[in-house]
Amino acid sequence: MGNGNRLLALLVCLVLGAGLAAAVLGASRAAGPRHTGTVGGRVDLASVPPDPAPPPPGPDASTGTVTVDCGRNEEGHWNEDNLVVSPGLRAGAHHTHAYVGNLSTDALSTDASLSAAATSCAGGDRSTYYWPVLRRTDRPGGRAHEGAAGHGNTGEILPEASVRVEFRGNPVGKVVPMPRFLRAMTGDAVAYTAPTDAAVRARWGCSGTPGRSTTGYPRCPAGQLVTRTLVFPSCWNGLDAAAPDHRSHLAFPSGQGVCPQGTFAVPELRLSLAYAVAPGVPIALDSFPEQRHSPKTDHAMFVDVMTDGRMDELVACLNEGRTCRT
Template sequence: MGNERRLLTLVVCLVLGGGLLLAAALGASRAAGPRPGHGAAGPAASDYVDIKDVPPSPDPAPAAGAAASTGSAGSVVVECGRNEEGHYNEDNLVVSPGLRAGAHHTHAYVGNLSADAMSTDASLSAAATSCTGGDRSTYYWPVLRRTDRPGSRPHETSAGHGNAGEILPEASVRVEFRGNPVSEVVPMPRFLRGMTGDAVAFTAGTGADVRARWGCSGSPDRSTTRYPRCPAGDRVTRTLAFPSCWNGLDTAGAGHRSHLLFPGAGGVCPRGTFPVPELRLTLAYEVPAGAPIALDSFPEQRHSPTTDHAMFVNAMTDGQMAGVVDCLNTGRDCRA
């Protein structure tokens, strides 16, 4: 009986000891923070590149045809500020309408000052806007952060999911519409939804929908899909071009992409689609040389720069859109 008691005591001690060791190991792991490959990790060192190591980009623009809507120039710049109002939220009206905090990361906005997950066509039409010409469209994108500085303001700490750090304000935001190099453009329908880029590009295994290009203000001929290291005095830039071939039927589509496609390499729209003004967002940031930066992202995307994306909802009036189309089709440069 004594031997059995001693054996039982030994077994209990071994079990308790193993549990304590496991708890200690787990505690140490949590205290050490995210490990490589953990959802909240990233960016990786390979996500950065010195802009001097990026070769100059060939001019991708095809020669304008006789019926082009761009002529020798042709663009419309919409003056919408640079989010001086501090319009941020974790919503995504285009991808997850009606779902609060459905983006799981923070977006910055210009244009419509009411835009959030609960917005409707009617509420967008009635809201105030940051655009000086009265455009009530909403234009938005994931914020860029400095990860070496803690965020303290509500919009810097509300996203969670591994998105942390001081949000970098945009030094400039350019909202621009361009024409098509081979034909005239037709008006976008009111309340057309559009998106560019791929928020899950890191895990998707394909770069087919990666569209954002990063660069430095002092090297406009160089662009990359990685975070650029810029010389002191240069601004970090993000350029997000949207698809511009509309199917003529829908203001939204399956996967938020099927109704609005990118033109081919020569600028020709796919069969069954029509060229509309091409929206291009260009964002610039003051980033000290060498400072670590990271896009807000889903945790498993590890803040990869390839996940950059942006969305818009066209809430221009028919008259405002007609002015954009007329400017582009006559090859002028205009401001709206």
């Protein structure tokens, strides 16, 4: 082979090699991160702006609040199921959820079984409220679900220091009852690899700074609690208790509280969780492996199992502007 042919062959090899390397790199990027380490450092709330002020209530606003005392999962009700997203599939969540309310909830629950079960909520509310557990990763833990959840979700499960289940009205008008057995979710369990943060809903904060929050893990001073706040969509299409995508039957109102055309305002569910975490203790939210425990992936689910009478009482309290508690 002459020198010219050798040079030509070498050039072809270099071009093909570069193309192959680019293809491999592109495929790797498209597939997303594969390691399971926790992403993101702690956020100092002093560096974030104050939360936006809520819209002022209009003349027809439903300004009441209803707080349901459901305890803080003293029963240790955990599993890797997700009745809303993957009903009938054991361990379908691939991470562990903590529950308050209905004590029977798992992947095999039905409307009938939920209606007949015991509950941790005062007043008999059999609804189910659940979210991914928060762990401290410097301790292995020895209880169920602390070493068996898999998918990189290991460590001592942090108990909730408090759980607040609250329903609020709408700043524009009156609310209508939720349908019994409504399924709802908030947040985005795949937010870390999603193209945008459009579905990120959870806010993290510190108990001593209630007016500031972040989508990252907060750095809280000693003596303060780490907080998570998860607000659910509150505009219902008036037809469906569930949807194939688990979302399209419900929508969020605008920043001024206006529901999209063709939807009706229902009570807004707000879950507020708090944890005693000493400064410097490493924490991680349970997640899918490729989501790397990102705090942006925080999410929660709800199944309404209130009786029609109890739901009517809740709606009346909100629409009449009263403060109620069960």
